[in-house]
Amino acid sequence: MSLAGHVHGSYVFGRRIRVLARHLAELIPANATVLDVGCGDGSLGRAIADQRPDVQMEGLEVLLRPRTHIPVSRYDGNVLPFPTQHFDVVALVDVLHHTPDPAYLLGEAKRVARKAILIKDHLLEGFLAGPTLRLMDRVGNRRHGVALPYNYWPKETWINALASAGLVATTWRDQLDLYPWPASLVFERSLHFIARLEPRA
Secondary structure, eight states, X not given: OOXXXXXXXXXXXXXXXXXXXXXXXXXXXXXXXXXXXTOTTSHHHHHHHHHOTTOEEEEEESSOOSSOSSOEEEOOSSSOOSOTTOEEXXXXXXXXXXXXXXXXXXXXXXXXXXXXXXXXXXBOOSTTHHHHHHHHHHHHHGGGTOOOOOOOBOXXXXXXXXXXXXXXXXXXXXXXXXXXXXXXXXXXXXXXXXXXXXXXX
């Protein structure tokens, strides 16, 4: 593992999981079934379940890890292998920017979710946003063999894509406190958001 990867693992990963779990746990309905698409080793799903014992977590991954913290199945990265409205909530945490067709996967999430879709992703906003996001992606994902198309969008593109998918953001947070100081000065800024989406009435 590179020095940057070691620093990410020891300095960033644990905090990121704790902070994201707190944000996401607040947005999940009571007694919900949740599908975590692109869940990695399931660490985030486990942390959510620890905070919300009423929630049932299940994961999907293109690249299965040898050990996972929640039940995880393999999928092809496009079609979610479940019937329509099979889960209460579908979570896409730092997944859509790894896909060649985010709109298609959003449509699949909408099909499978009964109540809501939760997204955590990046915003291509501000000075040197592109190079900063590419660096974060390489450090966090390259060693796991994750595809890195660097498919980042500005907020306006996100809003238009959600509208085209027939979704509305009922919650939007872009101050997440993912990184400790002083890393937050470089890697936080306006580069991240979490949204709870529901079908547009």
